[in-house]
Amino acid sequence: MNILITMLGTKILILQSWRTLLLSVCLGVTAYAEAPLNEGAISVKTLAEVETRVTVAGSEVVKLAPADRLVPADQVIYTLEVRNTDSSAATTPTVTYPIPEHMVYIANSAIGPGADIAYSVDGHSFDKPENLKVPAGDGRLRPATAADYTHIRWQFRHSLKANSTAFVRFRALVK
Numbered sequence: 001m002n003i004l005i006t007m008l009g010t011k012i013l014i015l016q017s018w019r020t021l022l023l024s025v026c027l028g029v030t031a032y033a034e035a036p037l038n039e040g041a042i043s044v045k046t047l048a049e050v051e052t053r054v055t056v057a058g059s060e061v062v063k064l065a066p067a068d069r070l071v072p073a074d075q076v077i078y079t080l081e082v083r084n085t086d087s088s089a090a091t092t093p094t095v096t097y098p099i100p101e102h103m104v105y106i107a108n109s110a111i112g113p114g115a116d117i118a119y120s121v122d123g124h125s126f127d128k129p130e131n132l133k134v135p136a137g138d139g140r141l142r143p144a145t146a147a148d149y150t151h152i153r154w155q156f157r158h159s160l161k162a163n164s165t166a167f168v169r170f171r172a173l174v175k
Contacts, residue, residue, distance in 0.1 A: 042085075042160070044081065044095055047081070048066070049066060049076070050065055050076060051065075052064070073173060074174045075106070075172070075173055075174075076103065076173075077171050078169060078170050079167060079168075080167065080168045081165055082156075082166045083164075084163065088162050092157065092158065092159065096152070097170075098150060099150055099172060102174060103173065104173045105152070106146065109169075109170050110168070110170040111168065112169070114156055114157055117153070117154055118153045120149065120152075121134050121149060122150065134148045
């Protein structure tokens, strides 16, 4: 049984293995990693940034800055640092990240080298975008759009070596 604890606005998810404790807060949401109990400790650190444009030596350069002040229509780049902190490899870990309620996922922006990416519209079942359906106003089902996604899941196709890190990323707009 997974346990989700909220302390002073910070969410902590303790997975089935008591060795696997992760704290990852970014704009009020928690990412979590899933791995077999006998695999190592997988932790996820989330970084939310925005692009800023600065002029350096007469040329415009795009830099990333912390997303600490946001307004509607700002585009946020979420980078998840997936770290295996154990001394043994973690076999094909899975990382699931909820899209914050005040954000809208930008279609086709999720990347994760060596990972299969799936989406959810309910937080429970995951699939490719073309297979996702949501209720339409008339009671029928319609194809889901990126704005309907509630979670993103990265399933790594390979083991994550001991004491190593992988990065996955996606973009979202502030509602």
